Amino acid sequence: MGTVGIHDEIRLYLRARVALIVLVTVEEQRALDVLDQVRKDRDPSSDLVTWDIADGLESASGRQLPKAATPPDALTKIKELAQKEPRRRDLYVLKDFHAFWERDPAVRRRLRNLAHKLVFTGSSLIVTTPVRDIPVELGDDAVVVEMPLPEADALRRELDQLIDSTKGVKSTLTPAGRSRLAQAALGLTAAQARRAFAKAIVRDEVLDDRDIEAVLAEKKAVIRENEALEFYSAEESPDDLGGLDVLKEWLRLRERAFGDAAREFRLPAPKGIALIGIPGTGKSLTAKMIGGLWRLPLLRLDVGALFGSLVGESEERVRRALRLAETVSPCVLWIDEVEKALSSGGHDGGTSQRVFGTVLTWMQEKTAPVFVVATANDVSALPPETLRRGRFDEVFFLDLPTEEERREIITVHLRKRGRKPEMFDVYQLALACDGFVGAELEQVVVDAMYAAFAEERDITTDDIARAAARTVPLSRSQREVIEDLRAWLREGRAQSASFAEADRAAEHQVPVLEV
Known part of the structure; x- marks a missing residue:
């Protein structure tokens, strides 16, 4: 919902004779501008x-x-003004009033009484506050309206006004370039966007395409302050991820799904995928790769950072994070180790269940093009309803890599570190690393490089083989856990990320681990 939507929503409540509106926003001046226009x-x-x-x-x-120097004085004077001329249709705005109703029950009572009185006049009362929580006493009398962050069109107007009002600035941006710069600022408040644009202008008094990256850097810093969200520079490509051919093909088919052509084709934007599997098999790397492949912003939601010590703080954090993701959309939202949301075991007064329920409800009902990538290592910790269709388009299982995939992964890590894979016997190494996950294969290459570096020579196949021999892979150290996960795949509960059919995965790559 953009600025036009917020105008219409407030106007509708006023027509319905709602006497008390709580407008949740940190953008006080923008809120006042909207209310004045309404x-x-x-x-x-x-x-x-x-x-x-x-x-x-x-x-x-x-x-x-x-x-009116005090809150009680203000409420009394507003009542007198509204009742003196009951036909007037004034709007009375109380700024930061949450600070007073939180600590004074008399203020809450006066505010409620005033709301009851204003119903019989043409005036209405609006409280602007940066937090959503309202006293339970006001729950039946007030409606809560959350003001969205500005959309691209509003940010474009802010940019145009700043350029026109700044003397001496040289702008080489075309109209399309200005739109891209405004798009880069999505997720910022109007004031934050103005500061980012102004910083880009005063840096060299020239505004050009290079400033898009500068604005993105400012946005990353602002998003980082959200505590629960982190902005990632998604530079990984499918070539950085060995194996997982079925998953890669699924993603390639949807590469253009967020564009105008897909909308004209009446194709809905994909909702998301769940990546379940053994630790170290590339779930996190896959999330980063999706952002790079689709050229979309990648946001990581830190489930652990959602939980606060104050009552209602956790729920407010998750709502704020999800609103920000919708504003930045189209984007990829990566929820890493989603089972952590329920890690308290029910000993937190139900906070974890409420936070998790908020995320699940949003995933089901969201209309913004936010593609969710949820990863989990312990599927047994997730409620059954978590992975059902409607929240995710597909559930993929990432298993131990096959011999062919191990060759690909070793090749990727050798090439990433400036070595020519053809100079190594990757076939022998793939056999020697049977049962290794991708993270362990990477570490084997790194350990071998440390050994070679200490002897002031280049790395060889034997160095990697010796490092592999010293490694105890997860497939041995956590044999029972991994077998439980693979049994989950054999039951047909997910699509293999490596094979076209789950029964092929069971036949070729999911043997029962011997104890």
């Missing part, structure tokens, strides 16, 4: 009256208003 459209003769603890009551039309 007020003018509704009744040009009306007034927008604001109150805060510093300046008291102020009128947008310049009316003389009584002094």
Whole structure:
């Protein structure tokens, strides 16, 4: 929902005679601009009256208003003003009023009484607050409206105004370039976007395509402050990921699914995938690869960082993180080790279940093009409803790599470190590394390089083979856990990421591990 949507929603509540609206936003000035426009459209003769603890009551039309230094005074004066001229359709805005209703029950009671009185007048009361939580006493009288972050069109107008008002700036951006720069700022507030644009301008007094990366860097810093979200530079490609041919083909078929051509074809945007499997098999690398393959922003949701110590704080964090992901969309949202959301074992007063339920409900109902990549190592910790269709387009199982995949993975890591794979016996190494996951294969190559570096020579096949011989892979150290995971695949609960059919995976690559 953009600015037009928020105008319409507030206007609708005012027509319905809702006397108390709680507008949740950190963008106070933008909220006041929206409310002033709603007020003018509704009744040009009306007034927008604001109150805060510093300046008291102020009128947008310049009316003389009584002094009101405290919250009780403000509520009393607003009641008197509204009842004195009940036909007026004024909007009364209380700034940061959550700070007063949190600690004073008398303020909560006065506010509720005022809301009841305003129902019989033409005026309405609006509280602007950066947090969603409202007192339970007001739950039946107030409606909560969350103001979305500005859309690309609004950010484009901010950019155009800044360029026009800044003397001496040279802009080589075409109209399409300005739109790309505004698109890069999605996820920022209007004030944050203005600061990012201004910083790009004053750096060299030239605005060009290079400043898109500068704005993206500013956005990464802002998103990082969210605590639960991290902006990743997705530079990985399918060539950086050995094996997993079925998964790669599935992703390639949907590479253009977020473009205009797909919308014209009436093709819905893909919702997401769940990656279940053995640790170290490439689940995290796959998430990064999707962002690079589809050329979409990649956001990582840190489930552990969602939990706060205050009542309601965890739920607010997850809602804020999901709203930000929708604003940045189309994007890839990577939820790593999703089972961590339930790791408390029910000893946190139900917070983990509520947070997890919020994420699941959002995944089911979201309409924004946010592609969710959820990874999990312990599928037994997930409730059955987690992986059902509607939340995910497909559930993939990442197993121990086959011999062919081990050759690919070893080749990838040799090439990544500047070595020519043809100079090594990758066939012998793949056999020597039977039962190794991708992360272990990478570490074997790295360990061999350390040994060769210490002797001041280049790495050889024998170095890698010796490193492999010293390694105890997960397939041996956690044999029982891995067998339980593979049994889950044999039951047909997921699609193999490596083979076209799950029964082929069972036949070729899922033998029962010997104890």
